[in-house]
Amino acid sequence: MPKITYKDFRGDTKTIEVENGLTVMEGAIQNEIPGIDADCGGSMACATCHIYVDEKWLNKIPKAEEAEEDMIDMAFEPKKNSRLSCQIIVNDELDGLEVTTPEKQT
Amino acid sequence: MKKTDVIIIGAGPIGLFAVHQLGIKGLKAVVIDNLDKAGGQCIELYPDKPIYDIPAVPECTGEQLTTRLLEQIKPFKTELFLNERVDEVDKERDNWVVKTNNKKEFIAPNIIIAGGVGSFEPRKLSLKELEKFEGKSVFYAVRNKEHFKNKKISIFGGGDSALDWALELSKFSKITLIHRRNEFRGAQHTLSELRKLEKEGKVSIKTQCQIEAFDNEKELKSITIKFEDGKKEKILTDVILGFFGLIMKLGPIAEWGLNMDKKTIEVNPKNFETNKKGIFAAGDICSYPGKLKLILSGFHEVALASVECFKRARPNEKYKFEFTTSSKTIQNRLGKK
Ligand SMILES: Cc1cc2nc3c(=O)[nH]c(=O)nc-3n(C[C@H](O)[C@H](O)[C@H](O)COP(=O)(O)OP(=O)(O)OC[C@H]3O[C@@H](n4cnc5c(N)ncnc54)[C@H](O)[C@@H]3O)c2cc1C
Ligand code: FES
Numbered sequence: 131m132p133k134i135t136y137k138d139f140r141g142d143t144k145t146i147e148v149e150n151g152l153t154v155m156e157g158a159i160q161n162e163i164p165g166i167d168a169d170c171g172g173s174m175a176c177a178t179c180h181i182y183v184d185e186k187w188l189n190k191i192p193k194a195e196e197a198e199e200d201m202i203d204m205a206f207e208p209k210k211n212s213r214l215s216c217q218i219i220v221n222d223e224l225d226g227l228e229v230t231t232p233e234k235q236t
Numbered sequence: 237m238k239k240t241d242v243i244i245i246g247a248g249p250i251g252l253f254a255v256h257q258l259g260i261k262g263l264k265a266v267v268i269d270n271l272d273k274a275g276g277q278c279i280e281l282y283p284d285k286p287i288y289d290i291p292a293v294p295e296c297t298g299e300q301l302t303t304r305l306l307e308q309i310k311p312f313k314t315e316l317f318l319n320e321r322v323d324e325v326d327k328e329r330d331n332w333v334v335k336t337n338n339k340k341e342f343i344a345p346n347i348i349i350a351g352g353v354g355s356f357e358p359r360k361l362s363l364k365e366l367e368k369f370e371g372k373s374v375f376y377a378v379r380n381k382e383h384f385k386n387k388k389i390s391i392f393g394g395g396d397s398a399l400d401w402a403l404e405l406s407k408f409s410k411i412t413l414i415h416r417r418n419e420f421r422g423a424q425h426t427l428s429e430l431r432k433l434e435k436e437g438k439v440s441i442k443t444q445c446q447i448e449a450f451d452n453e454k455e456l457k458s459i460t461i462k463f464e465d466g467k468k469e470k471i472l473t474d475v476i477l478g479f480f481g482l483i484m485k486l487g488p489i490a491e492w493g494l495n496m497d498k499k500t501i502e503v504n505p506k507n508f509e510t511n512k513k514g515i516f517a518a519g520d521i522c523s524y525p526g527k528l529k530l531i532l533s534g535f536h537e538v539a540l541a542s543v544e545c546f547k548r549a550r551p552n553e554k555y556k557f558e559f560t561t562s563s564k565t566i567q568n569r570l571g572k573k
Pocket of ligand 2: 131155166167169170171172173174175176177178179201214215216
């Protein structure tokens with residue numbers, strides 16, 4: 131199973147194995163990783179699953195659709211490497227992915 | 237103080253259907269919601285998206301579902317109190333007293349909390365220190381246009397609210413529209429009008445930048461924005477308007493002494509009562525083994541909760557199970573002959 135590393139804003143990291151087909155958000159929720167709220171349950175309507183993707187991984191993930199970018203506008207402190215973790219689906223190619231959770235979601 | 241049989245907190249689909257289930261049992265209710273309209277997530281987050289899993293309704297949008305629910309509960313003439321956030325819940329002998337942020341008070345033997353993921357509130361700018369200016373020079377909605385005349389206004393956001401207000405307020409104020417990326421998601425014709433005004437020097441538009449600081453004095457005088465390339469710019473500003481949409485905040489619900497599991501309220505799945513007698517929770521806000529956050533589950537939950545509400549509101553009457561197709565009493569309550 132691909133390993134995903136979640137880093138919080140202080141720099142503490144947790145690496146977990148996430149099943150292929152789950153989203154980076156689901157991986158976090160199922161493993162009680164703090165820092166991701168996911169209030170809308172992955173329907174791209176809340177932006178509380180906002181994360182920053184490690185720069186070297188940005189190009190390996192399918193680009194955000196326009197609707198995702200629109201939602202990121204509403205996230206707390208969006209940056210260039212902002213994504214919604216409910217829109218990133220885990221597969222073998224993402225083994226080793228590193229994401230950082232923002233200081234807070236709202 | 238208004239007295240009723242059941243106070244419903246939340247006018248989402250579940251709060252609205254609760255009115256129906258209580259109404260056919262002859263119970264009176266009031267509904268309170270922080271939003272300016274009924275419908276909860278359906279109206280606020282996905283009014284135009286189709287829902288496919290409402291039993292016997294193959295397809296309807298969030299807005300249609302809300303309209304139909306409102307129509308279904310019309311016969312009960314229930315009062316909806318909108319723009320009111322329930323802040324306090326206190327016990328008074330066998331009753332519960334509910335207070336809102338605007339100091340409205342209600343009393344009833346029962347409360348049904350159908351609060352979803354919490355009340356919808358505007359998302360705020362990330363600089364926490366700006367809080368002290370809220371309501372004075374920092375706003376997240378325009379209630380009265382008069383307050384925004386002859387000002388230097390910095391408007392943040394890329395959606396319709398930001399564009400519409402930039403255009404409207406540019407008639408009598410100096411506007412700077414600030415957005416974190418180049419693309420605006422608001423209506424393109426509004427944007428082209430703004431671009432025209434920009435060329436004429438009447439509006440200024442800054443993109444790929446965010447607020448970084450403000451001059452932290454008694455009054456707001458200017459803000460500093462930072463561009464993606466690291467450049468900074470100071471903008472004279474005496475009013476900030478932020479339009480970042482709404483966020484659901486659990487808010488006051490967490491402080492009412494109810495047993496919580498993360499952001500949800502634990503209930504007994506027999507009658508959806510919480511750990512406090514007479515306080516029920518249904519819809520997305522409740523949790524019990526196997527809970528699914530679906531509209532149809534919420535409908536079932538309020539049906540059961542309404543039976544227990546009846547027993548508490550009418551202790552001297554016996555609850556009688558009835559079908560709407562065959563009960564004359566129910567049909568009368570629905571205004572059918
Ligand atoms: C994009 C999207 C698509 C969805 N699609 C489906 C689908 O296809 N099928 C399905 O079954 N479900 C779907 N859902 C889920 C469904 O919308 C929710 O299950 C449903 O809205 C829950 O209803 P509710 O009445 O419990 O809460 P909500 O709809 O969240 O309403 C709660 C209301 O309570 C108010 N409130 C909360 N606290 C307070 C307070 N203290 N004072 C005053 N008011 C308060 C809020 O302002 C809000 O209006 C979807 C959700 C989303 C986001
Ligand atoms: S979980 Fe709500 S947008 Fe991702």
